[in-house]
Amino acid sequence: MTTQNYLIIENNVVTNVVIWDGNTVDWQPPADSIQLIQATTPAMIWEMTSPSTAYVLVEKVGFGGIGFIYDPTTGIVTTNQPKPA
Numbered sequence: 001m002t003t004q005n006y007l008i009i010e011n012n013v014v015t016n017v018v019i020w021d022g023n024t025v026d027w028q029p030p031a032d033s034i035q036l037i038q039a040t041t042p043a044m045i046w047e048m049t050s051p052s053t054a055y056v057l058v059e060k061v062g063f064g065g066i067g068f069i070y071d072p073t074t075g076i077v078t079t080n081q082p083k084p085a
Helices: none
Strands: 004-010 013-021 034-036 041-046 057-061 069-071 076-078
Touching: 013 069
Parallel strands: 041 076
Antiparallel strands: 004 013, 004 034, 041 057, 069 076
């Protein structure tokens, strides 16, 4: 098994990012949590448009982090940060 970063999702919120090989014999994730590989999970993050006029949410793969909100219908995590000024 390959060791990689996993998003730990509880109640549709990313509560932790752990380095894990997916082996539940060595480590058990929290009960009722969802574990997604960070590198392959789409995330909506704020990005400046070009030319620099406004911030918009864009989908990037592998950018999910603690506090992001998980949408189980799309499989996407979205930043919990407010839109930058």
